[in-house]
Amino acid sequence: MTSDFEINKPFFEIGPKVYLFGKDAIALAIGADKLCEKYGVDIIFSAQYTDIAPISSATKYIKVFAQHIDPIYPGRGVGAVLPEAIKAAGAVGVLLNHTEKPLTRETLAQSIKRADEVGLATLVCAGSRHNSLPEPEYDFS
Numbered sequence: 001m002t003s004d005f006e007i008n009k010p011f012f013e014i015g016p017k018v019y020l021f022g023k024d025a026i027a028l029a030i031g032a033d034k035l036c037e038k039y040g041v042d043i044i045f046s047a048q049y050t051d052i053a054p055i056s057s058a059t060k061y062i063k064v065f066a067q068h069i070d071p072i073y074p075g076r077g078v079g080a081v082l083p084e085a086i087k088a089a090g091a092v093g094v095l096l097n098h099t100e101k102p103l104t105r106e107t108l109a110q111s112i113k114r115a116d117e118v119g120l121a122t123l124v125c126a127g128s129r130h131n132s133l134p135e136p137e138y139d140f141s
Contacts, residue, residue, distance in 0.1 A: 005121035011042040029055040036061035046095045056090025065093040071110030083118045093121030
């Protein structure tokens, strides 16, 4: 599936992680939405799963992203994050491989594929040797 996702440079990403949720996250998203409209800039807002739908409903200009997805298909997977559910909640994209949620190279590739299949844009983080958390093991063979 192709995504209609477009973004202009420069763009900003707001990632409240789990510091904000519910009404506080929605208020921040609405404020960011007003800035998008006023200044004509693009802002990606990476929301917690439970905040995607209310933020998507309350805003018009920001690009709502999920903080993660799992590379699974509908079926078994208690506790996993289904890409189709993220899309249905109103997200247009997903943040992957954040330093606090590192993925193996294989899982990252599978997650990007699943995002593509459901029409979610991807913002992929790349680690550095200066990260405070240990980097995941990669097999480049």
